[in-house]
Amino acid sequence: MRLGKEGGAAKRLGRVYIATGLLRALVFFVAIAAVYTITTTQAQAQSYRFDSVVIEGNARIGQSAILSQAGIGRGQTLTAGQLNDAYQRLLSSGLFESVEISPQGNTLRITVVELPTINRISFEGNRRIKNDALITLINSSERRVFNPSLAEKDAAAIAEAYSNDGRLAARVTPRVIKRRDNRVDLVFEIFEGDVVEIERLSFVGNRVFSDRRLRRVLDTKQAGLFRALIKADTFVADRIEFDKQMLRDFYFSRGYVDFRINSVNAELTNERDGYFLVFNVQEGQQFKFGEVTTVSEMPGVDADEYQAVTKIRPGVIYSPSLVEQEISRMEALAIRNSVDFMRVEPRITRNDRDLTLDIEFVISRGPRVFVERIDIEGNTTTLDRVLRRQFPVAEGDPFNPREIRESAERIRALDFFESAEVNARQGSGPDQVIVDVDVVEKPTGSLSFGGTFSSTGGFGLAVSFVERNFVGRGQELTLNFTTAEESESYGLIFVEPALLGRDLTFGLQLQYGTTESEYSDYDTQEIIFQPSLGFPVSENGRLQVRYTAEAIDVQARTAALVGLVIADDLSVGRQFRSSVGYTYTYDTRRSGLNPNAGVLLQFGQDFAGLGGDSEFIRTTAKIVGQKRILNDEVTLTATLEGGALSWLGGNNRAVDRFILGPSIMRGFEPGGIGPRESDGTFDNALGGNLYLTARFEAQFPLGLPEEYGIRGAVFYDVGNLWDLSDVNGVAGNPNVVGADGSFRHVVGLSILWDTPVGPLRFNFTDAIKKETFDREQSFDLTLSTSF
Structure with a gap:
């Protein structure tokens, strides 16, 4: 019992010692904290x-x-x-x-x-990108203070430029060479590396369209035969997003509304010199338009009136662009009817059973929002008015988001800017909107040197200067010079696309040319002055009116023998023609209801006799139908073209009549068909007052790798050139043949090759029906390029 009490006392004594120790420790730490606080306060207060x-x-x-x-x-x-x-x-x-x-x-x-100042900036090791281009990428500059961190950022910017050019292995190292007076030379040592190309561009999940067809949609290309001259086959990661959007637009415009891209895989080859790029897609089913109706929720607006302007009919392949066109038509009608703040909303009902989409256009009153102002920035060269005329609205007009989006597309389509962003933000009040336009200028002038070749005209040289944004006014100025073995011409073309601020195109053409005729024993000299005006007359129609003044001189070739008809032409000498004319063009190849088909219609007339030495009416017409079949693999084209010359007075010369070349009738030399005057010592094409041709062609892949750019075509041409009415020297002339004409028939095969130096076309033809006096041409090679 005593031991237990002693043990309890010991425990109590231990607790006292522990409490005392804790108290002493607490006092110690408090003292330390006080000393630290006093010291810190003194330091801060110093x-x-x-x-x-x-x-x-x-x-x-x-x-x-x-x-x-x-x-x-x-x-x-x-x-x-x-x-x-x-x-x-x-x-x-x-x-x-x-x-x-x-x-x-x-x-x-x-x-x-x-820090030292930069005495000189230089680049070493660069061959692919020139110094002038590199200097624009960096922020360091000569006679400024050298900043090491800025130099590193400049090196990274240069490396990124090489990466965008497909050289992912490029390395850039900034080096400093010390000079006296605390100056340095800044040298960027560049290792360019090899181009990392797209070795293979393929698709997974596509069943309707082949890899070959889809590759033509993308901006990225598979490495081709001339890969050293093509930059689109290099791997650029930023380009992939653009390609994905183009692929979506392609499928959506063809009715595949469920299309999606599951993934895009880019995998380096084992040698690390190329990429395998694979798009994993899901196409879905193709939908067509079902019932198309219009309802109005806006008082005073008749839905039937707006339904009448719609052009979509059931059974047409669905396309979002067609829906946008219908909305544009309705909003344009609302403007004509003075209806403001009208909004058209398409409500889509999906019918999976019959794969159709019913469209109900709902007309309602939109919010009362106005355009307060349009702010334009970044246009250092282009005048504000060039950008403002792309907007159908002005300050104070009702705000329409769709019109602003379309205006942004028109600005980008000008191709004057590296980038163009158009955004709307709230203005000074909830009912006001400010439209911001931010652009970055790019060069719009070009000087090109080109070459041409044809088996008839031989080699030629072409020099052209084009300024698409002349003095920042959006005007186009072209100066050109072309020469071939037997011809030479100089020209000036000026185009004002928006005369008086309206959709009115003014054009002016001045041309001087000399020709050694390939089909007759005489030479020509011609001067042309032609102003014109063009304007829209419908959604797809445009009309051009023009005045033409021509001075044409026909000269005998030295020591050449000619017949009676050409001799009469030579005796006339230089003649002046004054005429007015028009051309109506209707084109649905880009804006029609079917993205795989389109029609081009052209009809024109020229009336000569407003002074001058000739009086005639020249009429020409052409209609072209185009359609893609077999999932866009084969393109069919049919062309019907004709012309008529009604002579009213003056001398009807060969240079005034129609002469057919290979572009109108293949299988023959220029002037190779039609009326001729020949007796063995001379052979001259006389041309004709009437002609009619029909051309049918089918272009198709040849099964070669797409990157070669080689396709094939088969064609059939039929045509006739005839009539020498009102021509002196024809009546009773036994040397004139073919005046009554006959239809020639030609079949042929073409090889089309898209090379980096221009498109080549090889035509192999056989005239299965012709006249004995025709000049046949069984092979034709054409090349046109600029560099």
């Missing part, structure tokens, strides 16, 4: 007052500038923290390599080591 500031080490930067950068003034009281802030400001200014601030009694000593 202040300095300097009567003088001594700056050392500065040679280029003045003392006042250093003091201003540091934020220190003589006689100013500073804490230690403020001195540290001054040190940080000087060091982060980018002017000094090192900074030291030391208080010495009443004197503050600032010692700096200045």
